[in-house]
Amino acid sequence: MEDQSLINKIQSLQSIKPAKQWQERTELMILGHKPRIWDSVSLPNFNNIMQPRYAFALGLLFIAIMGTLAFGMLPNKNIDLATYSYAGLRNDLGKDKNTAYYLDYATKNLAMLKEGKVDTAEAVQTIKLALEKAQAKMPVRPSSAKESATIVSKITDLQNGLNETRAVLGSDADTIAAGVDNVKQSTKTIIEREIYRLQAEDAIKDLENSTLTEDQLKMLEEAKGLYSVGKYAEALEKIFELSNNK
């Protein structure tokens, strides 16, 4: 028998595969639960935070948050009713406006409501619209740590404003709270995504300076491909896979 035909026969054994159900059941029996990517890529651990690049980014974030919060605590500036009206917001085309601007718009309306300067129905309408616009303007990727910090700080202001006006708002408070939660969730997602991006970027740089086998190089290329199209969590997953094969 020729070598190639013998090799083909041996390779025909590749068709032997376990039952998928058994495979899943066994893993579940061993681990007791189904692991997810998020289990492996939790927020940066202590070691990562100690790295200069993370320390710098987090430092910036901290300064930005503190700065913005301190600014927000300055004596109340007069709120211009016309500037923060529903009509103004409805006619606003959103050019050069960002999420932070619309969150601020909503907070200002809550403040005006608290001071009795605006009708409740109109304020609720304005806040809802402002939150929709804030959500629509949420950046896919924050341009800087300061931008993320500003959004976080504006959400805090908005949440505080909402807590203070719950009694006036009545049942509308829940609708507004749901809108605030949506914005919070989107903010959390973009910040997490940014952290994954930083982690993946860092890991790729490290791996580029490591000695890798052909298979590992191939996986690294796949990870870089995923990174380049913005699939940072998937790129990290690929990097973990690569590390397992090391």
Place this chain on the structure above:
Amino acid sequence: MDKKLAYQFDKIYKSYSTSIYRFVYIKVSSQETAEDLTSEVFVRFWKTFQKSGQDRILNPKAFLYKMAKNVIVDFYRKQTQPLPLPIDEVVEIADSSQDISKRELALSDQEQIQKAIKNLKDDDQDVILWYYLDQMPVGEIAEIVDKSENAVRVMIHRAMQELREQLPKM
């Protein structure tokens, strides 16, 4: 439970459970036994993984195959009753009057090669399966069997020669 460790285990399990099952199945020729033994391999692996952490297991694949070999040896050692014969052997015994060519037809290519491989020495079986079936590099096989790369190449060559001699007879 350390979620990160569980996630790492999940990746290893997904990468190697099929090949470990296949390796065990070829050795025991029974789906049920192969499932039990493969489960045992991964349970042992998980216990070791938890104790020592992934950093201590540098090559999970090699580690798993070594464990699989041990589990198979333990299994055959404990075996007091003979295993039920695979179907091809039952056919062979039941109708030994059949001539060789008819019996040959009864066996598929896959069954033939599986049987031929099982006639090889244990170590030769392993290297053939790892090299041709799992496409494992010689260096990695050498690490598992604790032999030099040259010795592994000789084993592969010898095993192939033996298979070539066996197969026309089957």
